[in-house]
Amino acid sequence: MVDVKSGANPLFLTDEELRQGIELLFYAYRDFTSDPDSILRQFGFGRAHHRTIHFIGRNPGISVAELLGILRITKQSLSRVLSQLIERGFVIQRQGTRDRRQRLLHLTPEGIELEERVSAPQRARVARAYREAGGAAVEGYRKVLLGLINEQDRHGVLKSIKDE
Amino acid sequence: MVDVKSGANPLFLTDEELRQGIELLFYAYRDFTSDPDSILRQFGFGRAHHRTIHFIGRNPGISVAELLGILRITKQSLSRVLSQLIERGFVIQRQGTRDRRQRLLHLTPEGIELEERVSAPQRARVARAYREAGGAAVEGYRKVLLGLINEQDRHGVLKSIKDE
DNA sequence: GATTTTACGTCAACCATGTTGACATATATC
DNA sequence: GATATATGTCAACATGGTTGACGTAAAATC
Numbered sequence: 373m374v375d376v377k378s379g380a381n382p383l384f385l386t387d388e389e390l391r392q393g394i395e396l397l398f399y400a401y402r403d404f405t406s407d408p409d410s411i412l413r414q415f416g417f418g419r420a421h422h423r424t425i426h427f428i429g430r431n432p433g434i435s436v437a438e439l440l441g442i443l444r445i446t447k448q449s450l451s452r453v454l455s456q457l458i459e460r461g462f463v464i465q466r467q468g469t470r471d472r473r474q475r476l477l478h479l480t481p482e483g484i485e486l487e488e489r490v491s492a493p494q495r496a497r498v499a500r501a502y503r504e505a506g507g508a509a510v511e512g513y514r515k516v517l518l519g520l521i522n523e524q525d526r527h528g529v530l531k532s533i534k535d536e
Numbered sequence: 537m538v539d540v541k542s543g544a545n546p547l548f549l550t551d552e553e554l555r556q557g558i559e560l561l562f563y564a565y566r567d568f569t570s571d572p573d574s575i576l577r578q579f580g581f582g583r584a585h586h587r588t589i590h591f592i593g594r595n596p597g598i599s600v601a602e603l604l605g606i607l608r609i610t611k612q613s614l615s616r617v618l619s620q621l622i623e624r625g626f627v628i629q630r631q632g633t634r635d636r637r638q639r640l641l642h643l644t645p646e647g648i649e650l651e652e653r654v655s656a657p658q659r660a661r662v663a664r665a666y667r668e669a670g671g672a673a674v675e676g677y678r679k680v681l682l683g684l685i686n687e688q689d690r691h692g693v694l695k696s697i698k699d700e
Numbered sequence: 701g702a703t704t705t706t707a708c709g710t711c712a713a714c715c716a717t718g719t720t721g722a723c724a725t726a727t728a729t730c
Numbered sequence: 731g732a733t734a735t736a737t738g739t740c741a742a743c744a745t746g747g748t749t750g751a752c753g754t755a756a757a758a759t760c
Contacts, residue, residue: 383671390659391594392693393666393677394568398587399693400684401565402608404558418716423562430555436737444566449718451738473727473736495554501683502557505676507547512669512676513557519665520564529556529563584746600708613747615709637707637756 397520407493415486420453425479425487428463433476435468442528462486561684571657579650584617589643589651592627597640599632606692626650 408422415421427442428434436454440447454477457463462483468474479487502510518526572586579585591606592598600618604611618641621627626647632638643651666674682690 383667383674385663385666387659390662390666391655393662393674394590394655394658395594395693396678396681396685397561397565397568399689400681401561403686403689404561404684406608420717426558430559437735444570445717446719447737448720448739452717455738468736471728471736473725475737491555491558494558495551497684498554498557499549501680502549502554503547504683505679508672509676509679510547510557512673513680514560515669515673516665516677517560517564519668520568520661521560522567525563525567529559582745601706609746610748611708612710612749616746619709632707635707635757639708 404494404497407497408490411490411493417456418453420449421457422490424450424453424457425462425483426491428477429479429484429487432478433466435474435476437474439477457483568658568661571661572654575654575657581620582617584613585621586654588614588617588621589626589647590655592641593643593648593651596642597630599638599640601638603641621647 405419409419412418412422423443424439427439431438436447436450440450443450454463458465461480464478464480465475466478468476505513518529521529569583573583576582576586587607588603591603595602600611600614604614607614618627622629625644628642628644629639630642632640669677682693685693
């Protein structure tokens with residue numbers, strides 16, 4: 373069905389190998405997303421809240437539109453979790469100075485602390501896997517995952533703090 | 537916050553690197569899971585149906601309990617999609633011979649065809665990423681993802697057809 | 701052989717998180 | 731001044747998860 377011997381690299385890819393690559397991603401994502409669940413529940417939050425504070429924390433001052441673009445959800449869906457996070461003091465909005473229609477999002481000190489607590493087991497999982505696999509493997513991990521991402525989004529993943 | 541210079545491998549892991557590793561997984565999963573959506577919609581199915589036929593296809597004769605263990609969902613949740621897949625002729629159940637309480641799951645020829653159609657863009661995405669990254673990177677990708685998976689599940693990911 | 705456990709199914713209520721569509725407001729841009 | 735953009739909100743609905751209760755058939759145990 374899938375016959376990929378062509379391409380720049382003479383890599384022989386069987387259907388079995390491709391499906392295994394798919395499954396690895398499924399299992400890793402399954403386990404790594406479940407890590408923060410117990411902590412989130414203590415706050416009455418879910419995974420959507422986690423994703424939101426993660427990306428606000430990584431991109432302080434991100435606009436609502438940019439955040440929607442990363443999460444690939446609608447504003448109505450984001451609104452639910454974002455308004456809760458704002459109401460409970462984990463996120464603040466500041467009116468944009470260059471464009472005052474924008475609501476630029478920031479974590480409060482409490483938001484930063486929450487994000488750190490919630491992501492701690494995830495970071496520990498990644499750290500362990502990285503250490504066990506070694507530097508060369510980590511490089512390959514990054515390279516392949518980056519190649520799996522839609523091309524137009526790749527550059528955005530690599531730069532972390534942006535002021536655009 | 538995270539200071540990991542210890543361990544067997546002298547890998548210097550910054551918080552930034554760990555968070556980037558987390559984001560790579562998020563983005564890759566986001567894009568790769570969206571590939572089959574348009575085809576699934578033509579059948580009135582969703583991602584849950586896809587996961588179900590994927591794992592039945594990869595493990596012909598899998599029991600309901602085993603499938604639940606892989607998907608990490610409840611039988612009530614599986615029941616919804618599984619009964620639809622059975623009713624519409626993509627999956628069949630056979631009573632177990634060794635244990636006649638079991639319902640062993642198989643894809644029908646139609647189910648196999650559906651799974652192939654639905655997974656085609658995903659396999660193409662993985663094949664392209666693998667080819668572009670090269671064999672050494674693919675090895676690292678596998679190694680790190682395997683390390684991210686809960687230890688007790690790792691061996692199950694590697695063996696594909698099981699007769700247990 | 702009777703009892704208990706296991707594998708599976710089903711009903712019902714509910715929850716988290718996504719969607720579409722319509723409409724409102726403030727601000728920027730033409 | 732007219733139009734476009736960034737954001738917010740209301741409402742209805744879809745998908746796919748949960749818990750809890752209960753039923754049946756078959757296996758396992760006493």
